[in-house]
Amino acid sequence: MSLKEIAQKILDYNGPPAESFVLEETDKEKNPQANAKAEGDNTEQPKKPSKKGRSAHAQKEKVFQDIQSSLEKNLDCVRALFFVPLNADVVIREFSLPNEPPVKAFLVILEGATDGQMVNEFILQPLMLLSNLNSEQKNKLHLCKKVLQKYLPSNKIKEITKFSEVIKEVVQGSTVIFLDGNPLGIAVETKGFQHRGIETAKNEQVVQGPQEAFVEDLRSNTSLVRKIIRNENLVTEFITVGARNNNNAALMYLKDLANPQLVAEVKKRISAIKVDYIPEPGILEELIEDHPLSLLPQSIVTERPDRVASMLVEAKVAILLDNSPVAMVVPATVFDLLHSPEDHYVRFSYGLWLRIIRITAVFLTMVLPAFYVAIATFHQEMIPTDLVLSIAAAKEQVPFPTIVELLLMELSFELIREAGVRVPGVIGPTLGIVGTLILGQAAVAASIVSPILIIIVAVTGLASYVIPDYAASFGFRFMRFFFVGLAAFLGFFGISTGLFALLGILISMKSFGIPFFAPIAPRTAPSADVIVRLPVWKQQFRPDYLQPKDSKRQENSNRAWTRRK
Amino acid sequence: MMKQKIGQNEAVVLIATSIVTKVFLAYPNHLVTAVGSAGWLVAPISGIFALGLVWFMVKLLEYFPGKSFWQITEETVGSYLGLIVMLALFIPWLFSVSLTLRRFSEMIIIVALPDTPISIITLAFIGTSAFVAYLGIGAISRSCFLAFPFILGALVFIMVLTGPSWKTDWLFPLLGKGLEPIMKNCLLHTSDFLEINLLLVLSNICFPNQIKKISVQSILIATVIFFSSVLTYILTFPPLVGEEPYLPLYMMARSVYLGRFIQRIEAIFLFFWVFAGYLWMSTGVFGICHITADTLKLPDYRPLILPTAIIITALSFIPANLPDTVIWANNFYFRIVSISILAIPAMLLLAAKARGKGAKPGAKSKTS
Numbered sequence: 001m002s003l004k005e006i007a008q009k010i011l012d013y014n015g016p017p018a019e020s021f022v023l024e025e026t027d028k029e030k031n032p033q034a035n036a037k038a039e040g041d042n043t044e045q046p047k048k049p050s051k052k053g054r055s056a057h058a059q060k061e062k063v064f065q066d067i068q069s070s071l072e073k074n075l076d077c078v079r080a081l082f083f084v085p086l087n088a089d090v091v092i093r094e095f096s097l098p099n100e101p102p103v104k105a106f107l108v109i110l111e112g113a114t115d116g117q118m119v120n121e122f123i124l125q126p127l128m129l130l131s132n133l134n135s136e137q138k139n140k141l142h143l144c145k146k147v148l149q150k151y152l153p154s155n156k157i158k159e160i161t162k163f164s165e166v167i168k169e170v171v172q173g174s175t176v177i178f179l180d181g182n183p184l185g186i187a188v189e190t191k192g193f194q195h196r197g198i199e200t201a202k203n204e205q206v207v208q209g210p211q212e213a214f215v216e217d218l219r220s221n222t223s224l225v226r227k228i229i230r231n232e233n234l235v236t237e238f239i240t241v242g243a244r245n246n247n248n249a250a251l252m253y254l255k256d257l258a259n260p261q262l263v264a265e266v267k268k269r270i271s272a273i274k275v276d277y278i279p280e281p282g283i284l285e286e287l288i289e290d291h292p293l294s295l296l297p298q299s300i301v302t303e304r305p306d307r308v309a310s311m312l313v314e315a316k317v318a319i320l321l322d323n324s325p326v327a328m329v330v331p332a333t334v335f336d337l338l339h340s341p342e343d344h345y346v347r348f349s350y351g352l353w354l355r356i357i358r359i360t361a362v363f364l365t366m367v368l369p370a371f372y373v374a375i376a377t378f379h380q381e382m383i384p385t386d387l388v389l390s391i392a393a394a395k396e397q398v399p400f401p402t403i404v405e406l407l408l409m410e411l412s413f414e415l416i417r418e419a420g421v422r423v424p425g426v427i428g429p430t431l432g433i434v435g436t437l438i439l440g441q442a443a444v445a446a447s448i449v450s451p452i453l454i455i456i457v458a459v460t461g462l463a464s465y466v467i468p469d470y471a472a473s474f475g476f477r478f479m480r481f482f483f484v485g486l487a488a489f490l491g492f493f494g495i496s497t498g499l500f501a502l503l504g505i506l507i508s509m510k511s512f513g514i515p516f517f518a519p520i521a522p523r524t525a526p527s528a529d530v531i532v533r534l535p536v537w538k539q540q541f542r543p544d545y546l547q548p549k550d551s552k553r554q555e556n557s558n559r560a561w562t563r564r565k
Numbered sequence: 566m567m568k569q570k571i572g573q574n575e576a577v578v579l580i581a582t583s584i585v586t587k588v589f590l591a592y593p594n595h596l597v598t599a600v601g602s603a604g605w606l607v608a609p610i611s612g613i614f615a616l617g618l619v620w621f622m623v624k625l626l627e628y629f630p631g632k633s634f635w636q637i638t639e640e641t642v643g644s645y646l647g648l649i650v651m652l653a654l655f656i657p658w659l660f661s662v663s664l665t666l667r668r669f670s671e672m673i674i675i676v677a678l679p680d681t682p683i684s685i686i687t688l689a690f691i692g693t694s695a696f697v698a699y700l701g702i703g704a705i706s707r708s709c710f711l712a713f714p715f716i717l718g719a720l721v722f723i724m725v726l727t728g729p730s731w732k733t734d735w736l737f738p739l740l741g742k743g744l745e746p747i748m749k750n751c752l753l754h755t756s757d758f759l760e761i762n763l764l765l766v767l768s769n770i771c772f773p774n775q776i777k778k779i780s781v782q783s784i785l786i787a788t789v790i791f792f793s794s795v796l797t798y799i800l801t802f803p804p805l806v807g808e809e810p811y812l813p814l815y816m817m818a819r820s821v822y823l824g825r826f827i828q829r830i831e832a833i834f835l836f837f838w839v840f841a842g843y844l845w846m847s848t849g850v851f852g853i854c855h856i857t858a859d860t861l862k863l864p865d866y867r868p869l870i871l872p873t874a875i876i877i878t879a880l881s882f883i884p885a886n887l888p889d890t891v892i893w894a895n896n897f898y899f900r901i902v903s904i905s906i907l908a909i910p911a912m913l914l915l916a917a918k919a920r921g922k923g924a925k926p927g928a929k930s931k932t933s
Contacts, residue, residue: 378678379832384825490681490689492832493673496839497693503711504697504847508704521707523574 065163071104071180077163078108078178082170089113090170095128097179103143104180108166113173115192123175123188126151144182156189171246193217198224203470204304209345213303218322222250224305225320225327229312233257239267241284241321244276248322249284252308257315259547265512266317266330281321281328288330290510295475298511300329300336307341315548331512331546333519335530337472338362343533351533359531361466364459365476369406370483370495372456376402378491397447403488405449409457410481412439417461518545573775575706576767578713579848580783583760585790586845588720589814589838590668591891592757592791593798597807599750603741604804605796610751612788615758619780622764622910628923630773634765635859641917651860654762654909655853657902661759662849663880664894666690669842671887676815677835687878694846695874698854699867702770705847712840719837720790723814724797726821726830731800741804756902757791758784760845765910766852811887814838850874 001009008014068074075092082090089111096102105127109119130151148157160166166176166185173191198220201213214221222236237251249270253263269288278284281301289298302308303326308318311329319328338358343351375382376391383391398405416435423431443449460480467473479502486494509516519527525544528534537558542548571579596604629637634654638647670686678686697705740747764771764780771779798813801820810816818831851866853873858866884890917923 381829382832490686491677492835493677493686493689493839496836497689497843499836500708500840500843501693501696503708504700504704507707507711508700517707517711521711522572522703523710 067161067163067166067178067183067185069181069183071106071178074178074185075106078106078166081163081167082108093124095124097127097147098129105177107175107177108170109175109190110170110173113171113193114175114190115173118190118192119175122153123177123190126153127177144179144184144186147177147179148186152186152188154188154190158187160185160187168240168246172248191219195220201303204302204307204340204468206340206342206345209341210304210306212305214305214320214325214327216323216325218248218250218320221305221320221325221327222252225252225308225312225318228305228309229254234312237267239270241270241273242275242278245279247278249278250320250322252312252318252320254312254315257313257542257548257550258317259315259549262315262331262512262546263317266319270319278321280324281319281326284319284321285328290512294505294509295478296334296337296506296509296516297469297471297475298330298332298509298516300332300469301326301471302329303327304341310341310344311336313553314542315546331514332516333511333514333545334506334516335520337469338467339529340468344536348533348535355531355533358466358468361463362476364463365467365473366479367483367495367499368460368463369410369456369480370487370498372453373402373406373484374487374491374495377488391450391452394450394452398450399447400449402453403484405453406456406484409439409443409449409453410460410484412443413457413461514545519543569701569703569770570772571702571706571767571770573772573779575710576771576775576779577782577786579706579709579844580760580763580779581786581790582709582713582716582841583763583845583848584758584783584787586665586841587757588790588794589812589841590665590672591811591813591894593795593813594808594810595895596750596754596795597799597804597813599742600746601741601804602736602738602799603747605736605792605799606741606747607750607754608791608795609788610747611754611757612784612791614751614755615761615784615788616781618755618758618907618910619761619764619784621914622761623777623780625910625914625917626764626768626773626776628914628917629768630924631769633769633859634856637768637917637923638913641913641920641922648860650909650913651856654765655856657759657897658762658766658849658853658856659877659880660897661902662846662853663877663883664890664897665842665845665849666877667881667884667890668894669839669846670881671890672812672815672838672842673835675812676838677832687881690842690846691850691874691878691881694843694850695870697843697847698850699870702767702848702851702855705844705851709844709848712837712844716837716841717790719834720794720814723818723821723834724793726823727797727801727817729822730820731797732803733800735799735803755907758787759902760848763848763852766856811891850877853877 065077068077075094078084078092084090084092091109091111092106093109094104094106096104107119107123127147144159148159160169160176161184165187169176169187173189173193174187175190177186177188179186195217196215198212198215200211204213212224214224226234226236231254233255235251235253235255239249239251241247241249251263251266251270266288270284273284273287275283275287278287285297285299285301286292291298300307300311305327308327308329312318316329316331319330321328338355340354340358343354346354376395380388395402400408416431416439419431420428440454444451444454464473464477467476483495483498486498488494490497507515507517507521515522518524519530525541527543528539528541529543537554540554540556541551542553544551593604596607600607625637629640632640635647635651638650641647642650666687670683670690673686673690674681674683697708761780761784764776768776794814798807798817801817802813807813814834815831818834819829821830823830850870850873854866854869857863857869857873863869884893
């Protein structure tokens, strides 16, 4: 062993370090000018594409090709389109149909997207073992029709002619079969994506009423709605959204109720989207709603099929996305955000009471902390003498001004709320202890905040969770910071300024052509279910502002038995 | 320019709120100062006078259904003379809005924020009003429609809560300072219904077939509110005491005593007063921009909002202090506005008749 080697061993020196991995810029980014020139000037000769570029280019060309008669060429094409053998998820199964002479064929599926058992039992088995095509038909094109009619016991099957359709079908979980000598493909639905079973609603729970909630499987979701509305007029239309994830969006509406203009507008907005990835209605919502910068949503996002069904019979339109356990219903008014399905499931007087509680909760969420700041800072005369003395005594030890005190507590509350969502389940109780001890007792004991402020923050927090719509609850909670700022700056005048501006904004907003404050501003035909929820037999008409095709919900004779004949 | 239409109920409450905003300022005080214990008589009589004057306005608008005020003026008296007529309407509006801004800002200082500089309050006021005016007449009128029941409720609440302090003795002598001052003030205080001019400003925004109902209903509502507020004020404070406070309604709210726990509720009512002020200011800013855009044949009024807001703010700071503002307001209302409110519609109606312009009343408008 040389001296050098001994020294290297002692010092654990393995030579100069290897160059670490650095993600390089793409060719396009390295030479932006040339690329821009090439894109802008079509007459110029295109640059010779790189190897990677060439393969992408070849793939792009193949997408637009028609399916050919030659099985070999189709096979090559499919391999190129799905990057076989690089892509391990793609399964290409070559087989022969027992014919004289045997007909060569292959099918293509995506592992994980298809139900393997279904492919084996209902496609491969009939075609390989049971089919007896023989030579009774000379016309090879007819072979394809015969396979479709006799040997594929599937309820959803279609002929396709382009490779673009092949891609679309395969990524959706279908099996595409190619037969030699046939310029057609047969797409058989064999979807087998994994999804969880239907469970109870997690975020919109009710004491009385159905408990089922949507899941991530679109077909299960449409089925849940259809289970409630068993009507031939319930239409489900599919639109593909997201250029990369090719997600299915289902539009559900009642053909004989929903205004055709509304349906067309919803379809127009969704079809116009050119985004690569839309996994969830929250993202879709931002792209299609009228005021995406608003703090309040202009659509109802719900996980309850019964809620969707009840809104469909009001002539609204539901949008469901694959892989999302919630549905989006449009249009929505500000009052819809305060409704819960339970309002209708309990007796009407309780339903009315629940509504009153929620409207109170909205105001408490928005302005209660601001009221406290305004009163404590500017309008102390409003507080009765006994109370003002007790508050003053409690605040005596607190070194901060009211606004600082309040912001500290509100920020702490928001931290606990966010941590409560993110914290792993097993250490959840710790959060409760930390929240209770630190925020409740320790903050008061350390004279950082006054006890009355704890009450204000707690009541505000409680009130914010009374609002049934999750996004609206966020919006109203967020608004309270604006109001607190205005109250600290200008007292009650500041709060009224904020309320006036907010009212103006809300009233000028629209949701899919419907005023957000309808039916109160603008005033339309009186509705029996806005703030006051009247008894069911009094709810004779559908909301007028939705311009339904049939405005009458029920006859005025549902309690005719109470009248004297 | 896309014209948004407003419905009858929205127009009624918008005009009524604009008129009755004075109640939150010094209106009852003016009447008590002018005619003593007979102040409550002035409100209904001046309301009747206002109804008479509105007749000209309604007739004029019936002659030109669906047309804007500038179109009516231009068609009736031509562009040059029309411009003078337009200015006769525009200038009182501008001053009225500016003085209201100043008086409301002063009111906020008196009622709630004694240590805050008036410039801050004025800027908040004009900024928010301009913002809502930017949102359009639809947003203003609908906000008004929503807020009006609460504003009215607050007014009624204050009036009722002062019930324990009422003394019918203070209504006497029934004719106050005499018949002559009463009649004179009834005539002068017709100008308190200046905001009925909104009908002219919004002539092409309201539905032509509803103009008559809108005008009559809004004046009736305003008259009832004026009457009841002055009556309760006189019942609560004797005339000599009633001449003192600048903000009579505030004084009434302060005098409310509902036991040991609820004594000082005036700050709560601040919300409704401020809302009423905002509604009138937004309407005023919108009206000025709308008239200007109409006269200059601009496709949109919104670019005018910022300059208009700056001009209004600058004008509102001209009076040196609150008493000056009050004097300005009184002189302005009684001497200048009366002329415009009396003269313009009647003059235009006569000119239209004389020159045979306009459609026959009752003719259907294309825009209705």
